Amino acid sequence: MDRVPLASLRGWDFDAADLNLRHESGRFFTVEGLHVRGAPGAVPEWSQPIINQAEIGVLGLLVRKREHGVECLVQAKMEPGNPNVLQISPTVQATRSNFTRVHRGKPTKYLDHFAHARGVLADVLQSEQGAWFLSKRNRNMIVLVDEEIPPAEDFHWIPLRELRALLHVDGMVNMDLRTVLACMPATVDHWDTAARTRGSELPAQEHPAGCHDNVADVLSWFTGLKSRCTMTVRSAPLLGLPEWTRGPDEIAHVEGRHFSIIGVSVRAGNREVAEWDQPLLRPVGRDVIAFLVSSSEHGRFDVLVRARTQVGLVDGVEMGPTVHWGPSHRSDDEPEVLDWVLRAPKERVLFDTVLAEEGGRFHHALNRYMIVDTRSDIPRHVPDDHRWVSLLQLEALVRHGYYLNIEARTLLACLHSVAGPRTRTPGQGAGQ
Amino acid sequence: MDRVPLASLRGWDFDAADLNLRHESGRFFTVEGLHVRGAPGAVPEWSQPIINQAEIGVLGLLVRKREHGVECLVQAKMEPGNPNVLQISPTVQATRSNFTRVHRGKPTKYLDHFAHARGVLADVLQSEQGAWFLSKRNRNMIVLVDEEIPPAEDFHWIPLRELRALLHVDGMVNMDLRTVLACMPATVDHWDTAARTRGSELPAQEHPAGCHDNVADVLSWFTGLKSRCTMTVRSAPLLGLPEWTRGPDEIAHVEGRHFSIIGVSVRAGNREVAEWDQPLLRPVGRDVIAFLVSSSEHGRFDVLVRARTQVGLVDGVEMGPTVHWGPSHRSDDEPEVLDWVLRAPKERVLFDTVLAEEGGRFHHALNRYMIVDTRSDIPRHVPDDHRWVSLLQLEALVRHGYYLNIEARTLLACLHSVAGPRTRTPGQGAGQ
Numbered sequence: 001m002d003r004v005p006l007a008s009l010r011g012w013d014f015d016a017a018d019l020n021l022r023h024e025s026g027r028f029f030t031v032e033g034l035h036v037r038g039a040p041g042a043v044p045e046w047s048q049p050i051i052n053q054a055e056i057g058v059l060g061l062l063v064r065k066r067e068h069g070v071e072c073l074v075q076a077k078m079e080p081g082n083p084n085v086l087q088i089s090p091t092v093q094a095t096r097s098n099f100t101r102v103h104r105g106k107p108t109k110y111l112d113h114f115a116h117a118r119g120v121l122a123d124v125l126q127s128e129q130g131a132w133f134l135s136k137r138n139r140n141m142i143v144l145v146d147e148e149i150p151p152a153e154d155f156h157w158i159p160l161r162e163l164r165a166l167l168h169v170d171g172m173v174n175m176d177l178r179t180v181l182a183c184m185p186a187t188v189d190h191w192d193t194a195a196r197t198r199g200s201e202l203p204a205q206e207h208p209a210g211c212h213d214n215v216a217d218v219l220s221w222f223t224g225l226k227s228r229c230t231m232t233v234r235s236a237p238l239l240g241l242p243e244w245t246r247g248p249d250e251i252a253h254v255e256g257r258h259f260s261i262i263g264v265s266v267r268a269g270n271r272e273v274a275e276w277d278q279p280l281l282r283p284v285g286r287d288v289i290a291f292l293v294s295s296s297e298h299g300r301f302d303v304l305v306r307a308r309t310q311v312g313l314v315d316g317v318e319m320g321p322t323v324h325w326g327p328s329h330r331s332d333d334e335p336e337v338l339d340w341v342l343r344a345p346k347e348r349v350l351f352d353t354v355l356a357e358e359g360g361r362f363h364h365a366l367n368r369y370m371i372v373d374t375r376s377d378i379p380r381h382v383p384d385d386h387r388w389v390s391l392l393q394l395e396a397l398v399r400h401g402y403y404l405n406i407e408a409r410t411l412l413a414c415l416h417s418v419a420g421p422r423t424r425t426p427g428q429g430a431g432q
Numbered sequence: 433m434d435r436v437p438l439a440s441l442r443g444w445d446f447d448a449a450d451l452n453l454r455h456e457s458g459r460f461f462t463v464e465g466l467h468v469r470g471a472p473g474a475v476p477e478w479s480q481p482i483i484n485q486a487e488i489g490v491l492g493l494l495v496r497k498r499e500h501g502v503e504c505l506v507q508a509k510m511e512p513g514n515p516n517v518l519q520i521s522p523t524v525q526a527t528r529s530n531f532t533r534v535h536r537g538k539p540t541k542y543l544d545h546f547a548h549a550r551g552v553l554a555d556v557l558q559s560e561q562g563a564w565f566l567s568k569r570n571r572n573m574i575v576l577v578d579e580e581i582p583p584a585e586d587f588h589w590i591p592l593r594e595l596r597a598l599l600h601v602d603g604m605v606n607m608d609l610r611t612v613l614a615c616m617p618a619t620v621d622h623w624d625t626a627a628r629t630r631g632s633e634l635p636a637q638e639h640p641a642g643c644h645d646n647v648a649d650v651l652s653w654f655t656g657l658k659s660r661c662t663m664t665v666r667s668a669p670l671l672g673l674p675e676w677t678r679g680p681d682e683i684a685h686v687e688g689r690h691f692s693i694i695g696v697s698v699r700a701g702n703r704e705v706a707e708w709d710q711p712l713l714r715p716v717g718r719d720v721i722a723f724l725v726s727s728s729e730h731g732r733f734d735v736l737v738r739a740r741t742q743v744g745l746v747d748g749v750e751m752g753p754t755v756h757w758g759p760s761h762r763s764d765d766e767p768e769v770l771d772w773v774l775r776a777p778k779e780r781v782l783f784d785t786v787l788a789e790e791g792g793r794f795h796h797a798l799n800r801y802m803i804v805d806t807r808s809d810i811p812r813h814v815p816d817d818h819r820w821v822s823l824l825q826l827e828a829l830v831r832h833g834y835y836l837n838i839e840a841r842t843l844l845a846c847l848h849s850v851a852g853p854r855t856r857t858p859g860q861g862a863g864q
Contacts, residue, residue: 056659123652125659125747139659141652219831220555220573227488227557227571314746315557399651400832 002265005249009263009277019237021261021279028095029053029361031251031261031279032134033236033244036311040231040385043330047241049251049261050312051281051361052134053095056125059176060092060114060141062149063121063160063188070160070188073110073151074177078268078359087174087356088166091155109152119144122183125401126409127318129357130310131329132259132281137314137401138176140183160188164417170354171366175410178355182409184416186395215396218389222319222403225307225385229316250282259283259328262363282363286354287326290341290370291411292378293350294388301391301419304374304382308405318405319397322386326367344372350418355410367407371415391419434697437681441695442709451669453693453711460527461485461793463683463693463711464566465668465676468743472663472817475762479673481683481693482744483713483793484566485527488557491608492524492546492573494581495553495592495620502592502620505542505583506609510700510791519606519788520598523587541584551576554615557833558841559750561789562742563761564691564713569746569833570608572615592620596849602786603798607842610787614841616848618827647828650821654751654835657739657817661748682714691715691760694795714795718786719758722773722802723843724810725782726820733823733851736806736814740837750837751829754818758799776804782850787842799839803847823851 006012011024021031034050062073077089094108117123121142128136151157163181166172173181239246243254252260265277292304308320323341325333351371358365380388389397394412397403404412438444443456453463466482494505509521526540549555553574560568583589595613598604605613671678675686684692697709724736740752755773757765783803790797812820821829826844829835836844 054664058659117652117656120648120652123648123655125655139655216552216555220549220552223555223557223571224549227490232486402834 001267003249004263004265004277006246006251006261006263006279007248009279010265011277012263012279014239018235019239021238028278031238031281033238033241034134034311035234035236037232038230039311039330040309041330046330047236047243048258048311049238049241049244049281050134051132051136053136053361055096057095057138058092058111058114058141059090059138059180060094060110060143061090061177061180062110062113062143062145064145064149064157065191066159068159070191071157072160072163073149073155073157074163076154076156077174084171084356087359088163088172088177089174090177090180093176109155110149113143113145113149114141117141117143119146121185121188122180122399124183124399126179126183126398126404126406127313127401128179128406129362130308130313130318130405132312132362134312135314136312138179140180142180142184160184164413167355167414167417168351168353171356174356175358175406178410178413179406181413181416182404183398184413185399186392215393218387218393218397221387222307222317226315226317229309231309231311231316233311253284256284257327258330264363280363281361281365283328283365285327287329287367288323288338288341288370289321289367289407289411290323290372291408291415292322292337292341292372292374293415294374294376294378295419299419301415302388303391303394303415304378305387305389305394305404305408307385307387308407310405313405315402318408319387319389319403320405320408321411323370324407328365340378341370341372348373348375351411351414353414369410369414371411371418391415433699435681436695436697436709438678438683438693438695438711439680441711442697444695444709444711446671450667451671453670460710463670463713465670465673466566466743467666467668469664470662471743471762472741473762478762479668479675480690480743481670481673481676481713482566483564483568485568485793487528489527489570490524490543490546490573491522491570491612492526492542492575493522493609493612494542494545494575494577496577496581496589497623498591500591502623503589504592504595505581505587505589506595508586508588509606516603516788519791520595520604520609521606522609522612525608541587542581545575545577545581546573549573549575551578553617553620554612554831556615556831558611558615558830558836558838559745559833560611560838561794562740562745562750562837564744564794566744567746568744570611572612574612574616592616596845599787599846599849600783600785603788606788607790607838610842610845611838613845613848614836615830616845617831618824647825650819650825650829653819654739654749658747658749661741663741663743663748665743685716688716689759690762696795712795713793713797715760715797717759719761719799720755720770720773720802721753721799721839721843722755722804723840723847724754724769724773724804724806725847726806726808726810727851731851733847734820735823735826735847736810737819737821737826737836737840739817739819742837745837747834750840751819751821751835752837752840753843755802756839760797772810773802773804780805780807783843783846785846801842801846803843803850823847 030052031049032052035047037045063070073091075089076086078086091110121144123141125137126140250260250262260282261279262282263279267275294302304322305319307317309317323338325338350373354366354368356366462484463481464484467479469477495502505523507521508518510518523542553576555573557569558572682692682694692714693711694714695711699707726734736754737751739749741749757763757770782805786798786800788798
C-alpha cells in the first residue's frame with residue numbers, strides 16, 4: 001500500500017457542487033463535511049470531515065457445534081489500513097457493493113449461508129464509529145450450520161474459546177469479528193458441555209429468562225437521555241470546513257488534532273479486486289477505551305457504561321465505554337477516571353490489548369482497550385450519563401440496534417473472554 | 433376552530449430560502465417538501481409535503497394498583513383537529529415546547545412524575561405516522577405511582593379494563609393514549625387478582641420469560657428487510673413540489689389524492705394557550721387499517737404483520753398492519769386481502785371502530801381499525817414482507833423503538849381489549 005495525494009486518487013474526485021470526495025461510480029462511500037451544534041460537553045459546536053457509507057453490509061459468522069464447544073469459521077484477511085495487514089476476520093465481511101459486484105470482482109464466499117439463513121443465533125443492525133462514520137450500520141449475523149463446511153483457502157474453523165483467547169493478542173482479531181462476537185448469545189456457552197455454564201452461577205433475577213423485567217430501568221434511563229439530546233448535524237462542503245485545511249496529501253485539522261483524510265493505492269493478493277485507490281481516515285493517535293467493571297464472588301459482572309453522544313449515530317446517543325479518551329477523540333471524560341484506569345494495580349486489569357479499527361476505512365487506527373475491575377471501590381452513585389448495568393443486561397441490549405456503540409461492543413466481546421466459564425475453570429487453556 | 437388561508441396564519445410564513453412553512457419562533461414544527469425514490473411497490477418515486485417536528489415529546493400515563501386491577505389517570509382533552517373535539521388522553525401529552533414553555537403558557541400538570549420517574553413500567557421512543565411525519569418520535573411512558581394523587585379538573589382515574597372497553601367506542605380514545613396503552617407490559621394483567629391471567633394459559637415457549645429465544649427469528653426476518661431497504665428521501669421546496677398545487681386555502685395534490693395542508697385558527701378553553709393559528713394536515717378520506725389474527729382454543733393470538741416502508745420512518749421500515757388501504761395512503765395492498773377483511777362474517781370481526789389520529793397535527797383524520805380472526809383459514813405461508821408473530825412477541829418488540837409503527841401499535845392496544853383475560857371471563861363487564 002502506498003500513500004498518494006488526494007488529487008491523484010484514480011476514480012475519486014471532489015464533487016463540483018458540494019465539494020465532497022466521491023467515487024466516479026457514485027458507489028462505495030463519500031467523504032463529506034459536517035457542522036455540529038448543541039453537543040454536550042465543553043465543545044458544543046464544531047466542523048469535521050466524516051465518511052458517509054449509507055449502504056448496509058453483512059458481517060457474518062458461521063458457527064458449528066462440536067463436542068468441546070462451539071467453533072467459528074474465520075478468515076485471515078488483509079485490509080489496506082491494518083498495521084499488521086493480516087487479521088482474523090468473520091466468515092463474511094461484505095458491503096452491498098460486494099453483493100451486487102459493482103467492482104466486478106469475484107463473488108463473496110459463504111454469502112449464501114447468510115442470504116437464506118436458517119439457524120440464526122443473532123441478526124441485528126449495529127452502528128459503527130460514531131465520530132468517523134455518518135449513520136453507518138452493518139448487519140451483524142451469527143448462523144449455526146449443521147452440514148459439513150470445508151474451509152476454503154485462508155479460512156479456518158477455530159473453537160470459540162480460542163478465538164476469545166486471541167482477543168488478548170495485540171492487533172489479532174479485527175473490528176468486524178469483534179462486533180459479531182459481541183452479539184454471541186449467552187446460550188452458546190451452555191453448549192460447551194465440558195465447561196461450567198455461566199448462567200447456573202448467577203442469581204435467578206439476573207438470568208436471561210428474566211430479561212422481560214430487568215432491563216426496564218436501564219431502558220428508561222437511556223430513553224430519557226435520548227429524548228433530551230439536542231445535538232443537530234448538517235452537511236457542509238468538505239473543502240472549506242472551518243479549522244480544517246487541505247494540503248497536497250491530506251485534509252487535516254489546523255492544530256493537528258483528531259484525524260486527517262489521506263489517499264492510498266492498494267495492491268492485494270486475496271481480495272475480490274486486485275488493485276484500487278481509495279481515501280482513508282487516519283487518526284492522529286491512540287485512544288484509551290475502557291470498561292470499569294465490578295466483579296462479585298458469584299462470577300457476576302457489572303459494567304459502568306457511559307452514554308456517548310456521537311455525531312454519526314442515528315439517535316445521536318448510544319451506550320459507550322466508561323472511558324474513551326485520546327488525541328483522536330472529542331471527549332469530556334473526567335481525568336480522575338482515566339487516571340484511575342491507567343494506574344490500576346496489575347491484578348485488577350482484566351484486559352489490556354491494542355486492537356485495530358476497521359482497516360478498510362481507517363489508516364492504522366489502533367486503540368488500547370482495557371477492562372479494569374473496581375471490586376466495588378468506586379461509588380455506586382454515578383453522574384446521570386453513567387449507569388451500572390449487568391453483563392446479562394448488556395447481552396439483552398445487544399440483540400437490538402441503537403443501544404451499544406462499536407467501542408462498547410468490542411469491550412463486551414473482550415469481557416466474554418474474561419467473564420466466561422473459561423476463566424473460572426482453570427486449566428482449560430483459554431484464560432488471559 | 434375556523435379555517436383560515438395559509439397566507440393569513442398569524443406567526444407562520446413560507447421561508448424565503450427553502451419555501452417551507454414555519455413558525456416565526458423557529459419552534460413547534462415545519463411543513464416541508466420531500467422527494468422520495470426507490471420505494472417498494474408500484475410507485476417507487478414521488479414528491480409530497482411532510483410535517484417535520486424533530487423534538488421529542490412525552491406521552492405519559494400514570495397508573496396505580498387497586499384491588500380490582502390497575503387504574504389509569506386520563507384526561508378529557510380537546511385538540512383542534514378532532515371531529516368530536518374532546519377525547520380521552522393520557523395523563524401527560526407534552527411537546528418539548530410545553531416543557532420549555534416557548535408559548536408562555538401554563539405548566540403541564542403531572543409532568544414531574546415523568547421527569548423524575550420511579551416505578552417505570554414502560555419508557556420507549558416510538559415513531560408516529562410515517563407517511564405524514566418526518567422522523568417524528570415521542571417518548572411513551574407508563575409510571576406506577578404509590579402515593580395518592582387526586583385528579584385535577586378534567587382528569588379521572590379509570591380502570592384499565594374500562595379504558596380498554598372504551599377503545600371500542602368510535603373516536604373516544606385518542607392516538608396518544610392508544611400508543612401508550614400498546615406499551616403496557618403483560619405483567620399488569622397479573623396484578624388483577626380477580627381475573628385469570630393471560631400468561632398461565634399460554635404454552636410455555638410463548639411465555640414472556642422465553643423472550644430471549646423466541647423473538648430471534650422475527651428479529652432476523654426484520655433485520656434482513658431493513659438491510660435491503662433502498663428508499664432514499666431528500667428535501668425539496670414545499671412550494672413547487674411536482675403534482676402538488678398551492679391554492680389560496682391549501683396545498684393539495686393535483687388529483688385530489690392523499691391529503692392537503694390547510695390553515696386553522698383555534699380558541700381553546702382548557703389548553704396552555706387560549707388562542708393560536710396553525711397549519712394542519714387534512715387527509716382526503718378514511719383508511720381501513722386491519723390486523724388479521726389467528727386465535728387458538730388456548731387463548732393464544734397470532735398476528736399477521738406486514739413490513740411497511742414509510743418515508744418518515746428513521747429506519748425506512750417498521751412492522752405495520754396486515755391491511756392499510758385507503759385514499760389518503762400510498763399502498764400496494766392486495767385487493768383480495770382487503771376484500772377478505774371487509775367481507776368477513778360478523779362473528780370473526782373482533783374489533784371494528786373508527787378512531788382519530790393526532791388531533792394536534794391532523795384535521796379530521798379518521799381511520800377504521802379492524803381486527804379479523806382468520807381462525808387459520810389463511811395459509812401460514814405468506815409473502816416475504818408478511819410474518820405471523822405471536823401477541824407475546826409483539827409485546828416483547830414494543831418495549832423497543834423502530835419495530836412497530838403507530839398503526840400497528842393502535843391495533844395492538846385494541847387487541848389487548850379482545851385478547852386479555854376480560855373477554856375470556858364473561859360477566860366482568862369489559863368485553864366488547
